[in-house]
Amino acid sequence: MSCYDAIPGGTIIxxxxxxxxxxxxxxxxxxxxxxxxIMGSEDPNYARPPAGWRKEKAxxxxxxxxxxxxAPSHDYQTRVAxxxxxxxxxxxxxxxxxQITFESIFITSCLPALVGTDSSGNRAHGQAxxxxxxxxxxxxSTSVGCGPGMFISSSSSRxxxxxxxxxxxxxxxxxxxxxxRHSDIVTFTATAHLPSSWKxxxxxxxxxxxxxxxxxGDFTITVSGPKTFSYSQxxxxxxxxxxxxxxxxxxxxxxxxxGAPGNSLSADDLVLYDGAMKVYAGTSSTRLDVMKVDQERxxxxxxxxxxxxxxxxxxxxxxxxxxxxxxxTLASVxxxxxxxxxxxxxxxxxxxxxxxxxxTHLGSDGSPRPLANPxxxxxxxxxxxxxxxxxxxxxxxxxAFHNPANADHVKALMGAYGPVVIIRSDQGNRAFYRVxxxxxxxxxxxxxxxxxxxxxxxxxxxxxxxxN
Numbered sequence: 144m145s146c147y148d149a150i151p152g153g154t155i156i157x158x159x160x161x162x163x164x165x166x167x168x169x170x171x172x173x174x175x176x177x178x179x180x181i182m183g184s185e186d187p188n189y190a191r192p193p194a195g196w197r198k199e200k201a202x203x204x205x206x207x208x209x210x211x212x213x214a215p216s217h218d219y220q221t222r223v224a225x226x227x228x229x230x231x232x233x234x235x236x237x238x239x240x241x242q243i244t245f246e247s248i249f250i251t252s253c254l255p256a257l258v259g260t261d262s263s264g265n266r267a268h269g270q271a272x273x274x275x276x277x278x279x280x281x282x283x284s285t286s287v288g289c290g291p292g293m294f295i296s297s298s299s300s301r302x303x304x305x306x307x308x309x310x311x312x313x314x315x316x317x318x319x320x321x322x323x324r325h326s327d328i329v330t331f332t333a334t335a336h337l338p339s340s341w342k343x344x345x346x347x348x349x350x351x352x353x354x355x356x357x358x359x360g361d362f363t364i365t366v367s368g369p370k371t372f373s374y375s376q377x378x379x380x381x382x383x384x385x386x387x388x389x390x391x392x393x394x395x396x397x398x399x400x401x402g403a404p405g406n407s408l409s410a411d412d413l414v415l416y417d418g419a420m421k422v423y424a425g426t427s428s429t430r431l432d433v434m435k436v437d438q439e440r441x442x443x444x445x446x447x448x449x450x451x452x453x454x455x456x457x458x459x460x461x462x463x464x465x466x467x468x469x470x471x472t473l474a475s476v477x478x479x480x481x482x483x484x485x486x487x488x489x490x491x492x493x494x495x496x497x498x499x500x501x502x503t504h505l506g507s508d509g510s511p512r513p514l515a516n517p518x519x520x521x522x523x524x525x526x527x528x529x530x531x532x533x534x535x536x537x538x539x540x541x542x543a544f545h546n547p548a549n550a551d552h553v554k555a556l557m558g559a560y561g562p563v564v565i566i567r568s569d570q571g572n573r574a575f576y577r578v579x580x581x582x583x584x585x586x587x588x589x590x591x592x593x594x595x596x597x598x599x600x601x602x603x604x605x606x607x608x609x610x611n
Contacts (some may be wrong), residue, residue: 275303285313329374350387
């Protein structure tokens with residue numbers, strides 16, 4: 144960062160001499176574990192930046208010579224020594240910064256990149272935008288408590304990653320010996336000791352259990368023993384085995400706004416190691432546009448949508464999982480929007496999606512058939528063993544309103560009769576909010592549902608509509 148301090152902006156060429164010796168990011172005056180830490184004017188400490196921090200400039204960090212193969216484009220990368228051995232010292236840390244470019248660099252640290260967290264560590268504040276990561280390798284340390292390779296927080300938007308390799312921590316997962324659910328509490332017993340970093344109150348995802356009803360991406364756990372934790376999940380009493388639990392540290396990329404409105408990311412031509420690209424919804428809009436992703440050595444799906452919102456959009460194309468799970472159920476794209484019986488018909492947020500052999504969409508069966516933009520609309524739950532084929536589905540439209548509050552009111556009355564969705568339709572300069580009930584396999588079944596609604600005096604007029 145001495146060069147950064149010396150120039151008003153522009154491009155910094157990073158050279159390691161081609162011998163593989165990492166180039167130190169920070170001058171010796173900076174604190175141990177420092178990295179490329181840049182803050183914008185909205186950071187709370189902008190007036191007096193903490194040690195190791197710099198104020199933003201229009202700058203590009205470009206590796207000029209490196210060793211070994213780089214990202215999928217096979218360009219070389221310069222090794223940069225940045226960051227420390229814990230999550231408090233990321234390699235790259237951007238707070239309220241924009242238009243920073245990182246190109247052809249290779250960073251290995253506990254947390255290689257943290258985007259959108261302020262210098263005080265508040266992950267709901269510090270949004271960063273319009274930053275580019277091109278031909279970078281971000282490898283999280285394999286130590287317990289480290290990862291992910293990149294964490295994107297707050298309302299960070301319009302950030303871009305391309306031609307890059309990103310790895311989570313291989314230590315941040317546990318394999319299930321047994322898993323059981325009783326009175327809506329799941330007990331997970333691992334085959335070995337849990338990672339020492341796993342504490343009560345943290346979030347894990349569970350995937351690949353023989354009984355898929357145990358799976359999900361957003362469980363807050365209570366650690367009750369060296370091999371055991373529990374979490375709340377509504378469902379019938381059951382016992383199963385197999386599958387894995389993984390923390391966010393195990394993932395390659397995590398998008399989590401931590402209560403902020405939401406964030407967005409565009410990614411193209413990536414290789415993910417030892418984890419997924421995991422997405423948590425914000426309070427309003429969240430968007431992920433991703434193309435051409437290969438996952439190697441993963442412990443879960445390549446794209447994992449852990450939580451959802453009504454305004455969330457995910458465009459995923461050409462997603463491949465090169466290594467299947469031991470049980471053959473490693474998904475290319477997984478959505479955990481459905482949280483209970485009333486949500487089973489919720490619209491999945493994945494659009495324009497395709498997968499390439501051997502993966503199939505929302506599940507894997509090993510068949511060599513590629514998929515071409517399967518229409519994913521309203522589905523009953525999540526498939527674990529193969530492609531969800533597009534099927535016709537019909538619902539009963541019980542009203543159309545200009546005021547969305549009226550639509551929400553009617554929706555609340557209809558929950559006992561099946562899944563309920565509100566579909567916006569624009570006509571001229573006016574928007575209508577259509578309330579549709581049910582997810583029936585034929586028009587006749589939808590008409591029977593309409594009769595039940597009439598008998599219950601919940602509506603005076605209905606229309607049967609196709610919803611996918």
